[in-house]
Amino acid sequence: MSESVFADRLTRLIALSPDEHALLTGVEERERRVRRNGVLFSENDRVAELFVLRRGMMMSYVLLDDGSRQIQRFLFPGDLIATTSLVYAKAPDTVMAVHDSSLGAIDRQALADVVLRCPRIGLGLLALEQVERVAMSDRLAAVGRTSAKARVAALLLELRNRLRATAPAGIDSFAPGITQEEMGDATGLTAVHVNRMIRQLEEERLIGREGGRFTIRDEASLVRIANYIDRYAGLDMGWLTVRG
Amino acid sequence: MSESVFADRLTRLIALSPDEHALLTGVEERERRVRRNGVLFSENDRVAELFVLRRGMMMSYVLLDDGSRQIQRFLFPGDLIATTSLVYAKAPDTVMAVHDSSLGAIDRQALADVVLRCPRIGLGLLALEQVERVAMSDRLAAVGRTSAKARVAALLLELRNRLRATAPAGIDSFAPGITQEEMGDATGLTAVHVNRMIRQLEEERLIGREGGRFTIRDEASLVRIANYIDRYAGLDMGWLTVRG
DNA sequence: CGAGCCGTTGAAAGATGTCAAACGGCGTGG
DNA sequence: CCACGCCGTTTGACATCTTTCAACGGCTCG
Structure with a gap:
């Protein structure tokens, strides 16, 4: 680098x-x-x-x-x-x-x-x-039109994808190091309700937790309920050719 | 032009x-x-x-x-x-x-x-x-953190400001020509609730209506409850001087 | 004249917020 | 090293906001 x-x-x-x-x-x-x-x-x-x-x-x-x-x-x-x-x-x-x-x-x-x-x-x-x-x-769109659970799921997916870019390879867990209050302020929810959604996702075995560390357990389901699309993938600037 | x-x-x-x-x-x-x-x-x-x-x-x-x-x-x-x-x-x-x-x-x-x-x-x-x-x-921020009434108020202010740019001068009413369903889809609300909020704003004499035409009656109050900031005003690119 | 879209209203259900309390970890100061 | 206090998490009960469902009326357009 x-x-x-x-x-x-x-x-x-x-x-x-x-x-x-x-x-x-x-x-x-x-x-x-x-x-x-x-x-x-x-x-x-x-x-x-x-x-x-x-x-x-x-x-x-x-x-x-x-x-x-x-x-x-x-x-x-x-x-x-x-x-x-x-x-x-x-x-x-x-x-x-x-x-x-x-x-x-x-x-x-x-x-x-x-x-x-x-x-x-x-x-x-x-x-x-x-x-x-x-x-x-x-x-x-997430904040305006999706449920609390979907928003939390989307946030977790986004955090994982962005953190993965700099994290050591081979580890599939991630520790965003933010409070549930901050998760709430990002998703338009209260900290209390974020907590409930996280525990629900945990109970449904979509995610795992220990300490402040999360694991995506069932990515397909999580992506589905979150309506998640990774916008940092799928870029295309190949059309841009430099002309004289 | x-x-x-x-x-x-x-x-x-x-x-x-x-x-x-x-x-x-x-x-x-x-x-x-x-x-x-x-x-x-x-x-x-x-x-x-x-x-x-x-x-x-x-x-x-x-x-x-x-x-x-x-x-x-x-x-x-x-x-x-x-x-x-x-x-x-x-x-x-x-x-x-x-x-x-x-x-x-x-x-x-x-x-x-x-x-x-x-x-x-x-x-x-x-x-x-x-x-x-x-x-x-x-x-x-509006959708994530403000009440339904505030979101509707903010939308009305935004529509007025943007429509005013092309409207004939001297008229302070505006006709966005959108349905309440569309207002709801823009603010993250249902059409039914948008309707209730509009009628409430009308009863409080913050706005007036006739047909599909709106009038801002009490702009100060509306701006206050909406947390509204006009971002199309107050631009500053004066710093940009062209150097050799 | 009929159909459909839009606006309006009421009643009830559902989702999320609020309030309060307890718990645990962690750092700081004694 | 221990005690304390603070911050963040967790949980329950309850309040509030917003949605859902249903119905009706007006209006426009075919």
Whole structure:
């Protein structure tokens, strides 16, 4: 793995030339570390840079004025954070570390310069954005139209798939390390009800648990009740041929 | 207004040079018309182009396998449709006309070529994408964490704001022309309950109605109970200076 | 004139939230 | 090393919100 998680991720979508790769690696500058429960930035903060998550796990959320929280997404290594700073002066969400994390900070002007010099990187960013958007659509459909059990099942599947990317191979269990309260805030449920759904999934032998560690026991059934689709698989940018 | 709604919209975010504007206008080719309730494309269709909505109103939705529907967004003139075709071979959603509509179809390869030649357009697309994403986050928070009444109020405010952009000035009422069933599918509620919430808002004199036409009577209260933020206002791309 | 879609309303059922309490683990300070 | 306190999980009883089911009326379109 090179120094730039970001360049690596982009390369997986669009083959970058060595020059492009170098340019992109060069722009990812300041390292930033955030400890568990530490806040990278808060809603309405003025943020003029983007971040790439290198190690750890974070989450993006908004607080409503009755105090409730909606977690919009969990963030994993390679994910881009605060891309909205390209357009909004103030952050629309808060980003907090779920586990100790380290990030690379990219000045938005510097990134814009790279894109201007190397437009294929702009296409790559656009591509990453699409994946995020579709994933968010799925979450909207889950929260709007599926049962509590289905939402919890979908969250577990998503967490497993994203964590598996960085986990040591051969282990089929995963430990997201988040509280049931956080699972609730991600799925639009209360912590109490999340707990009931988890235990129900456990009793039906769809999942297993020990400590904070989960095992998918019956993936087919789980996928079925969750309406789950893995959007990080099945990408296709092969059509993109570079013309003179 | 020039021939290209799309170029116009982009220009509002990033000042395009005459050349860039011309290039962008040139690429928007085939006209496509869809009548009310007509389908532009369905989930899993192979879509290799993007569309710009020129006139009318459309919606994007997904169907779950229990038959329920989640409307992800309503689409208005200037909105970009099927940008996911940049990354996914198959459409993740269905797009249907709410009213008679006309669109411009843009081949994805043609658009990519434009971006490669004129990277600032790539940045503009990225910017548009951010706005959509933030709007979708708001919907997720609304559906996940707010009451039925709040969701209906938020939907009405959003519809008014988006419709106002094309409506004749001076009229403060609006006629979205959608059924209560559709409002329910957009907010994660049943048509029956949407009806109850609308009548409640009406009784509390927050909105007025006659026929299918709504009036916002007490915008401040409505915004408050809806947690509403207009994301199409307050954009800032002034930081983007073009360097050599 | 009839059929069907949409809006409206009531009654009842079901899902999820709220409140309260107990339990366990884990880190901290004594 | 132990005791304490805090945080997260678990469970039960109950409240509330939203859905479901059913029926009716108005309106439009054939």
